[in-house]
Amino acid sequence: MSSAKQKLRLAGACAALAVLALAVSCTGFFVNPTVSTISILPPSPSVSVGLSTQLNAAGTDSNGNPITLTGGTSCTGTTVCWSSDTPSVATISTGGTLTGVSAGTSTITAASGTATATTTATVTLANVTSIILSPNTSFSMAADSTAATGTNGQCLTVLATAGGQTGIDVTASVQWQTGTAGIITPQGAQDPECVQSGSLGGSTTLFAQYTSGSTIINSDSITVTVTAP
16 A cells, blocks of 8 residues: 555544544533523413414523524423413413413413413403393392302302303403492402302392493393391
């Protein structure tokens, strides 16, 4: 073998060893990025019942550099997991698609490793034409009691008709009205609404109000009779 060929082979072997040494020496320098912060876009999403909208998660590393995040179920590396604390109001897919289920609000969380972000999603009901109480019948209850005990009175839900759909639960989004103060007290934005009675005896009307845009829609009223001790 000529000396020229030997030198060429030796040079090639040295080059290969140099590349291998460089690769070994760089081990540990190229690691998967770690998510330090997450933000949800848009920051305060809103969607109508039955419709969907896309949410996105933006991430940064410890140096503030942007990281591209993708939806999934591992919740590690650059994979972000989505969740809704109230699926009865809004659901969210692994890819970040938010879907309105019923009127109200739900806390949406995006998480990857130890980094998390939350936002409040509002689900609205468009074109509400009417609301009704269910059951829509008058009832009696003892004084100083609550229907939540299951022994007195009644727990109610409020069902809306909108966009051709009926029976949409909007109980948590209504305002309760009574005819005479002190006889009964609705407990507020609860679902179902369990009526609480005061110490006064007597009868009063009870109805619900739902605000759709600038329009206030009233339910039919029912009569609640409280029997004094």
